[in-house]
Amino acid sequence: MQLLNLELEGFGRFSATKTIDFKDGLNFIYGMNESGKSTILEGIMASIFKYTPAQIKPFYCWTNCDACKAILTYKNDEGEIFRITSDYKNTRRKLDKFTNDIFVEISSVEKNVAPYIKQHFGFDDRKVFENTSFIKQSQMAILEDTATKSKIKDMIEEVLTGRSEVTATKTIAKLRNVAKKASNDIFEQERKRGVLETDLQNAIEINSRISTQSTTHEKISKDLEEKTQLLEKLGKNKELFDKKESLLVQKNNMTQQINTIDGFITKLKDKQSEPVVIQERHEPGIVQERKALPIILLLVGICISVGSVALSFLIGLIFGIPLVIYGVYKLIQKKQQLEKPAGPKSIESQYDVQKKDFINKITSEIAQYEEQKRGLINQLAVLDSRLEDYKLVNFTIDDFNGLEELKKQVEELKEQKIELKTSVSTTTSLVESPEEVQEKLDALNEKIEELQNKFQEHGFAADFLELAQTQVQKKFTPIIEKDSKHILKEVTDNRYEDMRINEENLDISIIAPEINQYVDVYVLSQGARDQIYFALRTVLTNLLCGNLNMPLILDDPFHNFDEIRLEKTIEAIKNISREKQIILISHRPYHNEFEKFATNVIELK
Amino acid sequence: MVSKIIHTSDLHLGMTFKSLGEKSKLHRSDCEDCFSGIIDLCTNEKVDALLIAGDFFDVPNPSKSLIKFVNKEFGRLEKNGIPVFISTGNHDPYKNGSVWLTNKFPQNVVIFDSSEIVSKRIKDITIYGLAYTDDTKKPLKGFTAEKEDNFKIGLIHGSTININWDEQPEAGYRPISIEDIEKSGLDYVALGHFHDFLQLNTIIPCYYSGSPEGLSLKNQGEMFVLLVTYDDGKVKITKKKTNKRIFKTIELDCTNYENDSQIRKVISQNIGENNILRILLKGCPPLDYSFDIDLLMKEYESKYFYLKVVDNVHIPEDLREDETIRGTFIKLMKEEISKEEDEYKKKRLENALRLGVGYLDKRL
Numbered sequence: 019m020q021l022l023n024l025e026l027e028g029f030g031r032f033s034a035t036k037t038i039d040f041k042d043g044l045n046f047i048y049g050m051n052e053s054g055k056s057t058i059l060e061g062i063m064a065s066i067f068k069y070t071p072a073q074i075k076p077f078y079c080w081t082n083c084d085a086c087k088a089i090l091t092y093k094n095d096e097g098e099i100f101r102i103t104s105d106y107k108n109t110r111r112k113l114d115k116f117t118n119d120i121f122v123e124i125s126s127v128e129k130n131v132a133p134y135i136k137q138h139f140g141f142d143d144r145k146v147f148e149n150t151s152f153i154k155q156s157q158m159a160i161l162e163d164t165a166t167k168s169k170i171k172d173m174i175e176e177v178l179t180g181r182s183e184v185t186a187t188k189t190i191a192k193l194r195n196v197a198k199k200a201s202n203d204i205f206e207q208e209r210k211r212g213v214l215e216t217d218l219q220n221a222i223e224i225n226s227r228i229s230t231q232s233t234t235h236e237k238i239s240k241d242l243e244e245k246t247q248l249l250e251k252l253g254k255n256k257e258l259f260d261k262k263e264s265l266l267v268q269k270n271n272m273t274q275q276i277n278t279i280d281g282f283i284t285k286l287k288d289k290q291s292e293p294v295v296i297q298e299r300h301e302p303g304i305v306q307e308r309k310a311l312p313i314i315l316l317l318v319g320i321c322i323s324v325g326s327v328a329l330s331f332l333i334g335l336i337f338g339i340p341l342v343i344y345g346v347y348k349l350i351q352k353k354q355q356l357e358k359p360a361g362p363k364s365i366e367s368q369y370d371v372q373k374k375d376f377i378n379k380i381t382s383e384i385a386q387y388e389e390q391k392r393g394l395i396n397q398l399a400v401l402d403s404r405l406e407d408y409k410l411v412n413f414t415i416d417d418f419n420g421l422e423e424l425k426k427q428v429e430e431l432k433e434q435k436i437e438l439k440t441s442v443s444t445t446t447s448l449v450e451s452p453e454e455v456q457e458k459l460d461a462l463n464e465k466i467e468e469l470q471n472k473f474q475e476h477g478f479a480a481d482f483l484e485l486a487q488t489q490v491q492k493k494f495t496p497i498i499e500k501d502s503k504h505i506l507k508e509v510t511d512n513r514y515e516d517m518r519i520n521e522e523n524l525d526i527s528i529i530a531p532e533i534n535q536y537v538d539v540y541v542l543s544q545g546a547r548d549q550i551y552f553a554l555r556t557v558l559t560n561l562l563c564g565n566l567n568m569p570l571i572l573d574d575p576f577h578n579f580d581e582i583r584l585e586k587t588i589e590a591i592k593n594i595s596r597e598k599q600i601i602l603i604s605h606r607p608y609h610n611e612f613e614k615f616a617t618n619v620i621e622l623k
Numbered sequence: 624m625v626s627k628i629i630h631t632s633d634l635h636l637g638m639t640f641k642s643l644g645e646k647s648k649l650h651r652s653d654c655e656d657c658f659s660g661i662i663d664l665c666t667n668e669k670v671d672a673l674l675i676a677g678d679f680f681d682v683p684n685p686s687k688s689l690i691k692f693v694n695k696e697f698g699r700l701e702k703n704g705i706p707v708f709i710s711t712g713n714h715d716p717y718k719n720g721s722v723w724l725t726n727k728f729p730q731n732v733v734i735f736d737s738s739e740i741v742s743k744r745i746k747d748i749t750i751y752g753l754a755y756t757d758d759t760k761k762p763l764k765g766f767t768a769e770k771e772d773n774f775k776i777g778l779i780h781g782s783t784i785n786i787n788w789d790e791q792p793e794a795g796y797r798p799i800s801i802e803d804i805e806k807s808g809l810d811y812v813a814l815g816h817f818h819d820f821l822q823l824n825t826i827i828p829c830y831y832s833g834s835p836e837g838l839s840l841k842n843q844g845e846m847f848v849l850l851v852t853y854d855d856g857k858v859k860i861t862k863k864k865t866n867k868r869i870f871k872t873i874e875l876d877c878t879n880y881e882n883d884s885q886i887r888k889v890i891s892q893n894i895g896e897n898n899i900l901r902i903l904l905k906g907c908p909p910l911d912y913s914f915d916i917d918l919l920m921k922e923y924e925s926k927y928f929y930l931k932v933v934d935n936v937h938i939p940e941d942l943r944e945d946e947t948i949r950g951t952f953i954k955l956m957k958e959e960i961s962k963e964e965d966e967y968k969k970k971r972l973e974n975a976l977r978l979g980v981g982y983l984d985k986r987l
Contacts, residue, residue, distance in 0.1 A: 070881060141945045145984070180947025181983050189982045228687045233725045442687065451686035456639045457647040464644060471971060478975035479982070482959070486952035494946075562946050 019138070019566050020093045020599045021062065028085035028107075029064070030057035030077045041618040044595040048604045049622030055603045058622075059152075059573055065090035065102045066135060067144040068128065074106045091116075094138050095566055100124075102135065140563030149177045150559035151568045158548070158575040170539055170551055171524045174498075177558045178490050186487040193480035200473035207466045214459045221452040228442055235438045242431040249424050255411075256418050262408040265401055272398050279391045286384045290377060312352065316345025488522075495521040498557055505553040509590035510546065517550075526550075545586035552590045556598070569599035576604070588612065626748050626774040629665050629863075631848040632676035632815025633834040634658055635714065636693065637685040642840060643899070646929045650836075653867050655692060657836040660865060661848055662696045666703050668850060671746050673705060676815025676832070677712025677755060677780025683721040690726050701731040706745050710735045710752040712780040712815055713797070717754035735778070740766050744773070748853075751809065752778035758796050763803035763812075770808070774853035777812040783823055804829050811851055811858050820847050820862065828858045835865035840901050842870045868928055870899045877936050878906035883914065890923050890930070899929045907939040910953075910980045913987065938973050949983050952976075 021040045026032045031054035038047075038058060049055055060077055063069075065088045069077075078086055086106040093099050099116035113131045114121035125131050141147060148154075157173070175185040319341030326334025499517055507515050516529040518536055527536040528550065539550060559568050572591075576584055591600060592615050602612070613619055636654055640647040665673050680689075697707055709732065711717045717724075723734050733743055735752035740762070743750050749771065753762060761781075768775045781797030783804075797816070804812055804825050812829035818838055821831040832849045834842065846866035852859045873889055880886075886902065893900050904914065916932045924930050944954040956976040963969040981987035 136943075141943070143943055143945060146945060146947060178948050179983065180945060180949035181985070184983055184985055186948045186952075186983075189979070192982055193979070225686055226684065229684055229720075229722075229725050232687065236725070236727055239727075446687045451688060453637055453639050453651060453686060453689075454648060457645075457651075460639065460641045460647065461644050464641075471974070474971050475974040475978055478956075478972055479979035482956050482975065483948070483952050483979050483983075486948045486955055489955075490946070490948045490951050 019095055019568050021090065021569055021601070022093055022099065023089075023091040024058065024061055024065070025087070025089040025091075026057065026061045027087040027089075028079040028083070029061055029088055030054065030079060032057060033079045033081040038620060039618070040599065040601065042599055043617035044591065044612070044615060045599070045601045045618040045620070046604070046612050046616040047601065047620045047622060048607050051605060053622035055574075055605065055622060059571065059603065061088045062090060062571070063144060063147065064088045064106070065104050066139055066147065068104070068111060068132075069106070071109075078106075092138070100134070100138065102131075138566075140566045140568060143180065145182055146180045146562060149180065149182050150555070150562050152571045152573065153552075153555060153575050154573045155575050155577050158551075158577075158579075170526055170547065170554065173551065174519070174524050174526070174554060174558065177555070177562065178494060179487075180562070186483055190480045190483050190487070193476045193483065197473050197476035197480065200469050200476065204466060204469045204473060207462060207469060211459065211462050211466065214455060214462060217450070218452060218455045218459055221450055221455045224445055224449050225452050228445055231438055231442050231445075235435065235442065238431055238435050238438065242428065242435060245424060245428050245431065249421075249428055252418065252421050252424065255413060256421060258408065258411045259413045259415075259418070262405065262411050265405050265408070269398060269401050269405070272394050272401065276391055276394050276398070279387045279394070283384055283387045283391070286380050286387070290380050290384075312345045312348030314345075315341050316349065319343075319345055491521050491524065494561060495519040495524070497561060498554065501557045501560070502553055505556055505594070506550065508593040509549045509553045511589065514546070514550070545583050548583060548587050549590045552587070552594065556594055567598050569601060570594065572600065572602045574604045624747050626746065626853040627668060627670045628672045628674055628748065628774075628776065628851050629661065629668070629670050629848050630674045630676065630811075630813040630830065630832045630851055631661055631835055631865075632780070632813070632832050633678040633712070633818050633838075634675070634836075635678055635681040635834065635838055637689050638681035638838060640838070642901075642931070643929050644931075649928075650868065654836045654838075655689075657865055657867060658693075659696055661835060662699050664848065664850075664863060664865075665700060665705055670705060670850070671748055672750070673700060673707045674750065674776065674778050674813050675707065675709045676778055676813050677710050678714040678815060679709060679712070680715040680722060683715055683718065684725075685715075685722055690722060694726070694729060697729045697732050701729040704731075706731045706733055708733050708735070708743060708745075708750050708752060708778055710778045710780050710815070711755045713755055713758065716756070740777075742769070747773050748776065749773040750776050750778055755780055755797075761798055761800075761803065763799050763807055766803070766807055768808040775808065775810045776851075777807060777809045779812065780815045782816050783814070783829075801825055810853060810856075813849075813851075818842055828860060830860060837866055837868055837870040837899070840870050840872050840899070843872070844869060868897050868899050869895065872901045872903065874903040874905055876906035877904050877908040877912075877914075878939075880906075880908050880912060882912065883919065886914075886919065886932070890919065890932075894923070894926045896926070896928060898927050900927055901931045901933060903933050904936050907937045909939055910942065910977060911984060911986070913977060913981045934974075935970075936973075938976055949980070952979055952983075 020042060023040065024038045025035060027035045029036075031052070036054070047055065047058065057077070064074065064077065074086065084107070088104045088106075089101060090104075091099065091101045101114040101116070101121050103112040103114070105111070110126055111128055111131050112126040113124045113134055115124050116122075124134065139147070172185060175187065176182055179186045179189075319338045321338070322334050323338030323342060326332060326338055498519055502517050503515050506517060513531060514528050516536075518527050519525070526539040528539055528542070529535065530537045530542075539547065542550070556570065559570065560566075576587055579587060591602070591612075594600065595615070595617075602616075607613070634654060634657070636658060638651065638654065640650050643650050661673070700707060711723065711734070715721065715723075717734065717736055723736070728734070735741065735743075735754050738754055738756040738760070740751050740753045743752070749769070751766070751768060762779045763777065763781075768777075779799065781799045783799050783801070799814070801823070804823070804827055807827065809827055812823075812825075812827060814823075814829065814831045817831045818834045819831070819842060820833040823829040823831075830849055833846055835846050835848050837846055845864050847862040848865050850861040850863050852861075871893065873893070875886060875889060877885070886904070889902065890900070908914075914932075914934060914936070916934060919932055920930065938957070938960065942953050942957060944950045944957075953976065956972060956979070960969055960972045960976065963972055978987065
């Protein structure tokens, strides 16, 4: 592969058409800052790789807005000549082949152009190109940092990875890290899910309990309603019953009263028909009694007196004699009373008057009683008629046995109802509804699923990348070892030849001729390291480009080199340039040495 | 005498929305608001009855707070003397232990509790309905309404069998044939079960009102209840829009996308605080284009009721496979992806490929 010509129009620094011819061997391009060195490199890349609008934007020429073109002519390893015309104003790429002295269009459809370019350049990935064919100042600069031992190793890995500043090892670590974090998160979220699942079970249970309680509440309400109605009815019946009972009692009383009155009336009527008896002033019975008392006293007195005398118990006389005296006195008194005569005439008139009064009195009493009785009978009739209303009320007291019990039940039901209602509303307000918990659980499940995907995807990526790394390193390290022999010998003037690369960790060691033993590459001098770096880059470029002899583009990599280091490098470049095209760009002419062996020297102004 | 009813169905009150994530709770309350709106509509339109053709609740035993709310809303109709007729559905069947038996609804709520068609009358309307019992019953089979001048309505939860089975896979369930409908002697058949409005191609007007509020991303656009008037033998149906939120799904083929500007464009064009938008990303965009869905979500989430961007893209077919570790990684993953038969795992592997390349290219 050899670049032949680059033509830029309205590209970066170059508003007008700028043409650069490349030759085999070393092409040395130098110029001051802003002379367009970087533009030339970007022009080459913008031809090989189709830049996106964002990528090309910085290269739109600010003095020529009509065009933005990069035309690259090259010769492939088979000696065929092609031309890529990239017109970024029209976002089109065209590929021509030089046939019979003229360029003939192969295609201007990107889909068809791209495979050709990939075939010719070995890749269509700009990063790979930048990593292999393109050595930048910064890449050489890092080699000076001896504190970081792994720079050459990193370079190999970066090149093998196909990226810049990214290695498979670091990427795998990053992916594993993310996967690990996801796994920790999953653990944490699953713990939360466990809690929520329990919550959901509880919520469902409580809801069903509430539902049961509601059912009970409904039942109790119904029961209460029925019992209240029954109670009301019974109460009313009881009232009727009580009224009837009291009426009956009244009726009884009245009947009794009437009977009593009837008794009185009969008695009075009997009296009325009896012969009138004069009312005597004394009563014979009482006189007899009074007559007998003094005699008894007298006898008792005599007995006591006689007894006392007989028994020589003289104190007995104290009781006996007064009793005898009192008895005699009383007897005399009674005899005088009985012998007192009453006048017959006065008795006669007194009787008539008395009789008349008596009859009158009885008659009026009877009349009064009769009156009373009539009143009662009337009242009784009223009562009877009232009782007639209660004719259908035929309860017995037994019918109301359950009344108190019922009252108690109703009260109990009322209490239960209130209790249930409170319980239901408290439970409802205290716990979340199953829907709410379900929603939280759903959200959490989605989160867990996302985390699991993240874990899996990062894990897969890491696994496959690791596999790819192993495969590639295993495949390439022996080839690098083998292929580097020749180049290494060339660039180091036969000093170094045998290199060994650990296929797992890419540690590089090299046989030091002084001791004929492998030593770590980092113990070597700066100049030796630079040489080895170049040798490796060249080998890798060839390897990754499918053994196409790709040109090596050096973007001012020796900027900071001191004289000794530069001398060694120039020697290496010189040796490499015998085998491949080199395009070296620099902001200063460096050393006469370059110009001496350069096949093409271009000064940009 | 003009009779007027409102026909609705499939409110699925208490339903939770897995696809709406944290917005599920809010949309659940939207559905309740929507029901309140229907009650208002009944009152404002002074209808003779509200008819609910099943799946009023999403589950047989909804939560107590929901029942309380429903009772309150029915109570508002009771105050206005408007009865409610409910034929239960497969989600809220009339059975022991279900809300229909454990809860005491207001007096105006009439629930069809027989598994056979029975009639209920209100003013000049006769409503024929039945309770849900099993999936296989043919609700209208052999039924003929009594001949009378009343407005005769069938209130049924079931599927009409003469429809596209591919689009409506549920159709085989509680089948109602067009023949059953035409022979029924009804003036209007109020159906429930399908969640979208559907007018059947029958002589007797026969409609699915659909859910009044969108329930899934299958529901696209507006949702309705039906205001049905009957005047001198003539039935007139008016669709009344009831939904608050608008569900929408947009598929985007990202194969030729270089960045997310197309996706952004679509997202910004559909912004709305009541919009529920799901964007399905499809196709095979290039590997060096990575979707930052999280970033898109952060930017637009607040402008939607709910926004979801679903990554369903695949890897491009023409992948570069050079000899580098990156190239080998792509090659190995591709091999694995092509071997994988499980779609879910395949997608994981595809994402792993994108991830790996993203990390290697320092885009992630």
